[in-house]
Amino acid sequence: MLKEFTLKTDQEGLYNITAKVAETVKASGVESGIAVVWCPHTTGGITINENACPDVPGDLLFGLSKAFPDRAEFRHAEGNSAAHLKSSCVGASQAIIITEGKLLLGTWQGIYFCEFDGPRQRKFFVKVVAS
Numbered sequence: 167m168l169k170e171f172t173l174k175t176d177q178e179g180l181y182n183i184t185a186k187v188a189e190t191v192k193a194s195g196v197e198s199g200i201a202v203v204w205c206p207h208t209t210g211g212i213t214i215n216e217n218a219c220p221d222v223p224g225d226l227l228f229g230l231s232k233a234f235p236d237r238a239e240f241r242h243a244e245g246n247s248a249a250h251l252k253s254s255c256v257g258a259s260q261a262i263i264i265t266e267g268k269l270l271l272g273t274w275q276g277i278y279f280c281e282f283d284g285p286r287q288r289k290f291f292v293k294v295v296a297s
């Protein structure tokens with residue numbers, strides 16, 4: 167099962183997509199397998215991190231911006247090389263184990279679409295594979 171989602175982003179940010187992934191797994195009827203969450207964009211990504219404290223996503227973005235600041239030496243004409251660096255650092259996908267029909271996430275884990283170059287109209291995909 168492959169499902170496509172659209173996401174309109176306002177600005178750089180982490181968008182919690184855990185419920186959409188969980189709904190896709192439930193609709194698939196798969197009891198045991200893998201859910202792959204895929205971002206087809208070069209200035210976006212998918213990550214898994216804390217969903218309890220609302221400050222964590224902001225701190226992640228702050229830390230990434232410190233690690234990958236805009237630099238005058240960048241040559242990419244679009245002017246968003248820092249966003250490309252963040253995208254490669256975070257990665258384009260995550261794979262989550264499905265057991266007993268549910269995502270095997272830790273208590274404090276959520277799945278986030280990472281926007282490093284908004285506002286944009288984005289897509290992400292969820293592929294559910296039975297094993």
Ligand code: ZN
Binds near residue numbers: 242245246250
């Ligand atoms: Zn670019």
